[in-house]
Structure formats: structure tokens, C-alpha cells
Amino acid sequence: MSGFRDVTGHERTIEHLKNAIASGRVSQAYLLVGDKGMGKKTIAQAFVQTLQCETLERMLEQEQESPGEKNSGTLPLQSIDACGTCKSCRQAETNNQPDIMVWRYQKETSISVDDIRALVSDVQIKPYASRYKIYILPDAQKMTREAQNALLKTLEEPPEYAVIILLSTSRDAMLETILSRCVVLPLRPVDAAKVRSYLMDRHGVEPYKADICVAFAQGNIGRAVALATSENFYSLLERAIQILTHVKEWDVSDIVVLIRDMDRGKDVVNDILDLFSIWYRDVLLFKATRDADGIIFREQIVQIREAAQKSSYDGIQRILDAIRTAKIRLKANVSFDLTMELLLLTMKEN
Template sequence: MAGFKAILGHEQIIEHLQNAVTMDKVSHAYIINGPDKSGKMMLAEAFAQTLECEKLEDVVKNAAQPSDVEPCMECHSCKQAMTKNQPDIIYVRHEKPNTISVDDIRTQVNNDIVIKPYSSRYKIYMIDEAEKMNEQAQNALLKTIEEPPAYAILILLTTNAAAFLPTILSRCVTLNIKAVPDEKIRGYLMRKYQIPDYQADVCVAFAQGNVGKAIQLASSEEFNELKDAVLQLIKRLRDIDLYEMTEAVKQIATYKLSINDYFDLMMVWYRDVLLFKATGDVNGLIFKDEVYDIKRQAEKSSYSGIETILEALRKAQIRLNANVNFDLTMELLLLTIKEN
């Protein structure tokens, strides 16, 4: 756990939470809604740690502005929170991977919440993957949200707030995660992970404003291997014979579990080719270190051909999501790319 200062981006949400602490207007129930790895848990933990900080009153009193409100990191509660051992910050778990059951909510929340905090001002419950609560679980939680003890705070972390019952949504403060600007993520990756600018560009392009995903990509050997495999195939696809297509499809099949990333890499490549063909500008490219091959492909491809390839990639993704035969889909895609 770390304080708000350690969080990259999400200024509006942080400001909202710090104002709630400063003005003593903390809600009993929050929903933090955003994509996987987007920083939901970091925000929730920073908020919880701040609320449970033993020096909170002094911190608020001495804060020149709400943005100065941070956990002290020195008191017993903060140290416990940093190691996830704070007894009044409770992480709700679930045994079934795809479901949070009514029993999970009853045993870990409803039956526990009637017991006063062990050592702190609040008792804070964090429910990660909260969209996995079935209807019975949501109804059980609703009773607690409607009549919570004064010391209780529930934080629901979700990738899909629309999965909640309207009655839950109406009783919670919903905070929607927004994309973090690319330049901010790019600078962070280069400083923190010491990666070159062209590698940071690829990670940022794929992350689409998601800091956690960008960090994962920057430190992933698997992603770099996948990128190399994609680029190697694209560069030689024009020259391979039809009988070699089967072998190419087999190579792609080894990345079946990462096929969406595979497609995304191909999309980014052809987007770069299209951009360079239209502008001749290297600065806007994602694969800046591949400019020689991008230029060569741009010279040999027509605008309509590149558009056809991008459309074929979109159709292939749709077909795979609809469980159309993998080998057939990929062979058709590679033939379309080769022809255009």
C-alpha cells in the first residue's frame, strides 16, 4: 500500500476522496469502476489507509489544501496497512473464481460488520471483482448498504458497474476511472523502468490510458516475444508461398491465448503504415524503430489495400469471438494481407 502521491493520474477521483476526508463527508458505500489493472485497488487502498491513519486529525488540521491529505506512513495503522495486516481493512474473498456468492457476503460482510472496529475509527470492506456478485449476493449486500453501522465503509471495485442492481447503484457514490494521458504514462515508464522511448511508445499504445497494463507490458518478456513474432511474420508475409501458409498459421496458433494482443500488434503496424503513407512523418509512428520496413511497406501498398487489411483484422477478431474455426480464420486473414 502507498498513499495518493504514489498514484499516477486519476486526479479527479483522488481530489474527490481527499475532499471527503477533509470535510468529514465520507460516504458509507463507494463503487470504483474501471478496466482491469487501471488502478482501482491502489485508489481504494490509499483511501482506506488515509481514513485509518492514527494521525489523520493532525494531518487534516495541518493540511494547507485537501491535496495535502495523505496517510502518515509512520503510525502503527499505516504500517499494518502497508503489509495488508490492518484488522479493520477487510478484503472480501471468494472461493469460486467466477462468482461471489451470497454466503461470501453473509459470512465476510453482513455477519462481521456488526462487530465494532478492532482498533480504528472505521471498518472498511473492499470487494474486488464486485461485478461477480450474483443477484442473491447483491441483495444480501443491499441490506447492509441501506442500514450500515456508523463506522462501516464498503468499497466495491468493478470492471462493470452496469452489472449491479439499480438499488445498489443508487445508494453508492460511483467513481469512474478515466484514461491516464499517454505522455504521462510514457514518461513514467522511461523513468521507472529505464526502457527506451520506442519500447515505451508500444506499451503506451497498447495500454490505452491504463497504467497497470502499461507497466505489465513494459516488464513482460512474453509481450516482447509476441511483438517480435508478429513483426517477423508481417515483414515476410508478402514473399511466402501459399503452401507455407499452413506453417504460418501453426506458428500463430502457439500464441492462441494471446490472440487479441497478436491482432492488436498487427493493427498498430498497419496503422503505422497507413499514417506514414499519408504523411511521411516518422514522429507519429508507434513502431519508430521499424521505420525502414514501414516505409518499404507503405510504398508497396495502396490506401484501399491497407484499409482492406485493417477491416480483415477486425472481422477475424469477431469470428474468433464467435468460435469460428481458428485455422480457417487465420488462413483467410493471412491470404487477405498477402493479396493487399
């Protein structure tokens, strides 16, 4: 990581953070909100590395002392980034910068009041070598109500050197009193073309595989990378296509066993359901346009065409609705077998 230049997408969030640094109006509390894999930690790390960059700090000081004729003493935003070469940047890139802390918790399932009290105590110690002392709190949605209340006083009256960055998958998990004291930055899905380019340029993913991963990820670049770099990707894809092309002729109970045997983890089942959704969106698109250009599963165009001929518009929509319902049921721990049987019956009948 070398600052903002290595972040793909999230231009509005990055612009906000760069403006804060350029103007010297850095907030003492931020909340980055987005699904797992959206880039919350990546953006936070780029921000804090830039904030602590010694080279940039000198440039900002010089600009304030002798501003140019056409500006107000602030550097242009394209200049606001970590240099990657100063002592602080090198330390940050190896996770050894003493004034940048990613806070650790006693348990994985929740963040307790004791975890936060330890942070509150540490905040009182001044920075070792930098202007700021920065805390990144991953999974902030796991803070108990008591833990959030323990953090509240520090957010209300923080030392001038402290910057606290909360990373959360849910805004609703945070107390209103916490939200009111943070600059809340919701992360939006990254443009599909940028995700595709990222997969191909950074990870060497072939175009067909990249297209499927982009459609699968829906703007979540971390999710796209996880699928694209998975050793089981083609196995997962082949099994999903096998089910989709034979669902009408195979026995439902046999397919349920097939899916369960792939992996008992919920993530894999959700991945299969997402691939099902992409397939049926392709079927719906081809049925409406008779054009293969926008199809994700291009290598299965014969099967897509056949499915479009056999299914009605209402039938395809019922299947897509059933897939969404299945995901909700699995998240709520409804019986796996029952959930999948109901979904597969809908797929067979439509």
C-alpha cells in the same frame, strides 16, 4: 503503497476522494469501474490507507477545532494523504490493518450469495482500532444477482463506521439498485505521456520499448507494465513484426500455426492483434503524412514505408476493421483457425 502520492493519473477520481476525506463526507459505498489493469485496486488501497491514517485524522481534528481565517476548517487537498509512518499506515502497507479487508471468495468464477452473507455478518462487528471498518470487494462484476441482492440491505442501512468499496470491470454487470446506493467513479485512460514516464522512471524501460507499450496499453497503466516487464516481450514483438513484414508472401496456414505455437492463451493472441493494430496505424499515419516522427515502430521505418506504398487507404482501414472483428470473434469463442485465416487473408489482399 504510501497513499495517493504513488498513484499515476486518475486525478479527478483522486480529487473526489480527497474532498470526501477533507470534508468528512465519506460515502459508505463506492463503485470503481474500469478495465483490468486500470488501477482500481491501487486507488482503493490508497484511499483506505489515507482514510485510516492516524496522523491525518489528528490533523483534520485539529483543523476543525481551530480553522484558519481563510478556510472553513478543512485542510488543503495536497495535505490529504497517508503519512506512511503511523501504525495504521505501516499495517496497511503490509496488509495487516485489522479494519481494512480485501474480501476473499470461495470460487474464482463467481461471487455467491454465501460470500456476501459472510461479509454482511462481519460488517456487524465494530472496528478493532480505527474510525472506519473498510471492505474492498474485487471483481464485483462476478456477483450473482442473488449475491447483489444480499448486499443491498447493508448498502441501504450500513453501520456508520462501515465503508464498502466495490471494484468492477463493468457498470452494466451491477444491478440498478446497487448503482443507486454507490458513488460510482469510472476510471479513464491515463495520459500517454504519464504512462511513458511511469514505465521509464519506475521500471527502467528504454524509450522505444516504452513507446510500443504505451501505444499497446491505450491508457491502461497495468497493461503497459505487464507488457514492459514480460520476459517474452521481445519474442512476442519480433514474431509479430516477422508476420507483418512477410504476410503477403507466406502461406496463411503456416502463419496460423506460427501464432498458435507461440502460446495457446487468449491473452497472448490478443497482444499480437494489438501489435498488429499499432503497426497498421503507423502505416496509415506514414501514408498520410510521410513523416516518421509520430511512428511507434520507428526501428522498422523502412518496412512501414514499403507497406504504406503498397497499400491503399481503404485497404489499410479494411485491415484495421478485420483486426477488431477478429478480437470480437475470439472473445465469442469462434474457431481460432477460421478467425485467424480470415484476418490474415485480409492482410495479404490489402
